[in-house]
Amino acid sequence: xxxxxxxxxxxVTEMGQEVTLRCKPISGHDYLFWYRQTMMRGLELLIYFxxxxxxxxxxxxxxxxxxxxxxASFSTLKIQPSEPRDSAVYFCASSLATAFPEAFFGQxxxxxxx
Amino acid sequence: AQKVTQxxxxxxxxxxxxxxxxxxxxxxxxxxxxxxYKQPPSGELVFLIRRNSFDEQNEISGRYSWNFQKSTSSFNxxxTASQVVDSAVYFCALSEASYGNNRLAFGKGNQVVVIP
Numbered sequence: 699x700x701x702x703x704x705x706x707x708x709x710v711t712e713m714g715q716e717v718t719l720r721c722k723p724i725s726g727h728d729y730l731f732w733y734r735q736t737m738m739r740g741l742e743l744l745i746y747f748x749x750x751x752x753x754x755x756x757x758x759x760x761x762x763x764x765x766x767x768x769x770a771s772f773s774t775l776k777i778q779p780s781e782p783r784d785s786a787v788y789f790c791a792s793s794l795a796t797a798f799p800e801a802f803f804g805q806x807x808x809x810x811x812x
Numbered sequence: 813a814q815k816v817t818q819x820x821x822x823x824x825x826x827x828x829x830x831x832x833x834x835x836x837x838x839x840x841x842x843x844x845x846x847x848x849y850k851q852p853p854s855g856e857l858v859f860l861i862r863r864n865s866f867d868e869q870n871e872i873s874g875r876y877s878w879n880f881q882k883s884t885s886s887f888n889x890x891x892t893a894s895q896v897v898d899s900a901v902y903f904c905a906l907s908e909a910s911y912g913n914n915r916l917a918f919g920k921g922n923q924v925v926v927i928p
Contacts, residue, residue: 729914731915731916740919740920741921743916746915748914754915787855789857793914796909796914799909799916800847800859800862802859803849803857803858803859805856806857
């Protein structure tokens with residue numbers, strides 16, 4: 699299996715622009731997670747889906763952030779408008795099922811908002 | 813609420829020395845899972861191990877070993893005879909099974925630097 703695939707790997711954008719991060723989970727995994735990693739806050743869970751349904755978005759910092767999972771093989775995280783404080787590494791991860799909770803991570807998207 | 817504490821932020825060791833990373837967790841759940849992940853300088857997060865709350869048996873995998881003690885709420889990780897390739901940030905994480913949600917709460921990580 700190819701693992702979790704994220705794109706782009708790097709994104710540099712200007713403040714105020716819309717940013718869309720993409721994720722393809724491991725085939726057959728029921729759960730999909732979006733995490734953000736910063737030096738100050740470490741690894742934070744933003745939102746997660748179970749069978750394509752958003753279950754908990756309490757970690758989404760503001761209304762500027764939104765996430766979708768239109769099908770089992772694709773998810774997006776959108777920031778509109780972006781701000782410099784959104785600069786971070788965004789990870790997508792997936793896990794198989796409740797009995798197998800280990801999450802497998804993509805390589806991350808390093809976002810820089812200038 | 814679930815919480816994971818990794819007290820040591822950065823640990824430097826000389827190659828071939830052993831290094832132990834401490835992880836203390838808090839949970840009210842009776843069923844939970846503990847994990848260790850490795851983040852090398854390239855940035856990806858690599859899953860190393862999962863432990864179930866009902867299985868306190870220690871585990872060894874090559875130069876890696878894990879010591880799980882429910883009595884002290886700890887899940888410590890030891891690298892034996894460290895190598896330069898072990899230089900990375902290591903994260904301990906907790907998942908509470910009661911809600912069936914698989915969400916992971918991570919500690920702040922331990923930066924391990926192995927000096928040749």
